[in-house]
Amino acid sequence: xxxxxxxxxxxxxxxxxxxxxxxxxxxxxxxxxxxxxxxxxxxxxxxxxxxxxxxxxxxxxxxxxxxxxxxxxxxxxxxxxxxxxxxxxxxxxxxxxxxxxxxxxxxxxxxxxxxxxxxxxxxxxxxxxxxxxxxx
Numbered sequence: 001x002x003x004x005x006x007x008x009x010x011x012x013x014x015x016x017x018x019x020x021x022x023x024x025x026x027x028x029x030x031x032x033x034x035x036x037x038x039x040x041x042x043x044x045x046x047x048x049x050x051x052x053x054x055x056x057x058x059x060x061x062x063x064x065x066x067x068x069x070x071x072x073x074x075x076x077x078x079x080x081x082x083x084x085x086x087x088x089x090x091x092x093x094x095x096x097x098x099x100x101x102x103x104x105x106x107x108x109x110x111x112x113x114x115x116x117x118x119x120x121x122x123x124x125x126x127x128x129x130x131x132x133x134x135x136x
Contacts, residue, residue: 010052020044047076074113092132100124
């Protein structure tokens, strides 16, 4: 649905944008908040919306921004608690090479996040080269 959006801001197309919950943007308003009808997932951006933003950015010549938005879209499939654990694992001297490689594999296999998995593999190689891995 979002891939048909060609103009920015995307909020100008509220009928075509959904939150992470699947609720259309057009239904997320002050009245729904006051009525207690909104959940935390209603306040989170969906992967589809991020991909739509990436498409607009790419069409406008902002390739690096588009790539960043696509990586973010991949990570919407990862629960927030797990993202925090993964973030901690990527801090220098917190993980072994094997742990980082297992994280990359998990990102790819469980969350269909191959671009982010590639970044973790790259980090593992650089950490190994710079001796920033946790010693086993």
